[in-house]
Amino acid sequence: MPTEKYCVMGNPITHSRSPWIHTRFAELTNEPVAYTRQHVELDSFQQAIKDFAAQGGKGCNITVPFKLEAAELATQKSERVTLAGAANTLTIHADGTISADNTDGLGIVADITRNAGVSITGRDVLLVGAGGAAAGVLGPLLREKPRRIIIANRTVEKASHLAESHAAIAAETGTELSASALDAITEDFDIIINGTASSLAGAQSPVPASVLRQGALAYDMMYGEKAQGFLDWATRHGAIARDGLGMLVEQAAESFAIWRGVRPPAEQVLRELRAEIAAGR
Incomplete structure (x- = not known):
């Protein structure tokens, strides 16, 4: 199965642990996922999503300050998105439509x-x-x-x-x-x-x-x-x-399950991430 592309978008984004978390999820579940981080200029979010979709992207996590825009951009919204007015998980479908959820x-x-x-x-x-x-x-x-x-x-x-x-x-x-x-x-x-x-x-x-x-x-x-x-x-x-480190890992696990239909071992990855941080990595 070919590797499929996912990312996290935000501004700032260099500090994000999401690529490490999702890469580890992919390794532990044998899912063909390539996950990167993407810095997006403040007035360029919609274009960034369009470009990522055009490049074959399958889904994005959205962080500050684009969660409100992500909800507005979506074609379909979960109840959680409708209530919160914000989305942190976008799924890009083959027909170009976008589903939004909020896993926070x-x-x-x-x-x-x-x-x-x-x-x-x-x-x-x-x-x-x-x-x-x-x-x-x-x-x-x-x-x-x-x-x-x-x-x-x-x-x-x-x-x-x-x-x-x-x-x-x-x-x-x-x-x-x-x-x-x-x-x-x-x-x-x-x-x-x-x-x-x-x-x-x-x-x-x-x-x-x-x-x-x-x-x-x-x-x-x-x-x-x-x-x-x-x-x-x-x-x-x-x-x-x-x-909130556990929240970060657990919300990522929910996103991964939405995208891949597989529940990653979040507790193990949380332990490993705390060890990474304690070691200064």
């Missing part, structure tokens, strides 16, 4: 429940942020049937809009879903998920330590050095700290 939420749920061994069902969850990162994970989090989710954001109107767009799923799963301003949070939670860009700015946490219930899981969707301030803050206050 599936990735974080798999990492929390399977890799970290923490149940979301029946728990109280604080989702910090209301941008694309938070929107991408809210639907799958609700599907796990937590007791409640509060979306906290600097601009409460944005958090309210995100909550309203997911009200039907919340009603279906019996989850109490609401919005709050960041500085108005007075309760504590079992799971705190940082979906803001605070880690990029070097901030330790966008919320006070009072949100951390005893033994809480504090999860930053960033990974590596960018997440270290938040992780140190969480550990210092007695929480279980976890970065």
Whole structure:
């Protein structure tokens, strides 16, 4: 079987671990996949997709800042894309149509429940942020049937809009879903998920330590050095700290399964990637 082409597109993109992850998936599953990274100029995303399709490309992962454009470009959209308004996985079909999905939420749920061994069902969850990162994970989090989710954001109107767009799923799963301003949070939670860009700015946490219930899981969707301030803050206050590297690998596994119909061994690849990073590679 001839090798088929896939890639990750973004700006910036040189830091992306996706080529390493998908290459390893291909090796372990014996799938004929060639996966590269592609830097795309800010006003050239649609053309980049057209060019990649013309070169025989079969699918793309999409990262910052093109996830909204990816959703708009798609011919068919999954429920997750429709709810989030963003896509991170595009499949290019032989007839030229493009299907879009968003695997970020599936990735974080798999990492929390399977890799970290923490149940979301029946728990109280604080989702910090209301941008694309938070929107991408809210639907799958609700599907796990937590007791409640509060979306906290600097601009409460944005958090309210995100909550309203997911009200039907919340009603279906019996989850109490609401919005709050960041500085108005007075309760504590079992799971705190940082979906803001605070880690990029070097901030330790966008919320006070009072949100951390005893033994809480504090999860930053960033990974590596960018997440270290938040992780140190969480550990210092007695929480279980976890970065988003597992989410990265698990969402990649979901994309790979969509494209190839094969489930790669994500847990093994996550262990190997952590070892690579620890070795400075």
